[in-house]
Amino acid sequence: MTALCTALPDQLRLLLVDDHRIFLDGLSLALAPLCPDLQIQTAQNAGEAEACLRRHDFDLILLDLRLPDVAGLELLQRWQQQGRLTPVAILSASDSNLDVQAALTAGALGFIPKSANSDDLRQAVTRVLLGETLPAPAAGEKPPLTPRQSQILLLLADGLPNKAISRQLGVSEDTIKTHLKTLFQELDVHTRTACVSAARQRGWL
Known part of the structure; x- marks a missing residue:
């Protein structure tokens, strides 16, 4: 050392x-x-x-x-x-x-x-x-989102509540909550605002 x-x-x-x-x-x-x-x-x-x-x-x-x-x-x-x-x-x-x-x-x-x-x-x-920036690995990994999760994320970014998202997509509110839980875990966040912010940082929105 x-x-x-x-x-x-x-x-x-x-x-x-x-x-x-x-x-x-x-x-x-x-x-x-x-x-x-x-x-x-x-x-x-x-x-x-x-x-x-x-x-x-x-x-x-x-x-x-x-x-x-x-x-x-x-x-x-x-x-x-x-x-x-x-x-x-x-x-x-x-x-x-x-x-x-x-x-x-x-x-x-x-x-x-x-x-x-x-x-x-x-x-x-x-x-x-010492002032270095550690190199990043090669880019190119695609967002690990299903089409449904991508739809929910876009509506979340528009500020829609779960009930409105469920109506627009024609699925139950529980289904929306399940997808949001998965998104929160994937993005390491705990709130809807943080979820949208982290998704934008990754270029998903």
Whole structure:
């Protein structure tokens, strides 16, 4: 690890945002060798992350895509709109090229899979800290949507409630709810607004 750390400053402050406490603890241990004076703060949701950012400046934020209160991409987009300059890398269990592309489009400097081992993780974090943007995998993956899901997504973007969507498509409201649940899971979101926003980021709308 010495070769990796020589180009980094002796002191760094990182913010790790993930809703799993055990993962945060393991991540902190894996990153500990980065530099002699590494200060790590953790947050388990968007609210805690924003509170940390009001108190301190950070050299890097590692952000999970799935948070309990606000989707990671939505939070990243909010920071970009606020003009926040802190570098952000996405750290996620997702292996979807669509998620990678959406993260980079939203302003992330890299997408690091949670499946990475400690050495690969530290190398990726080091590259981002040194100003690199981690390369994205080749694009070309198509949206994993059925024609019905695409129809529902378009009507959702028009602001229609479930009842109106069900009437327009001639299916039950329960069917609409089932499709929406699948869309929410696919897009890692918890609200209708976030669903539309994430779909636009991926170019589905």
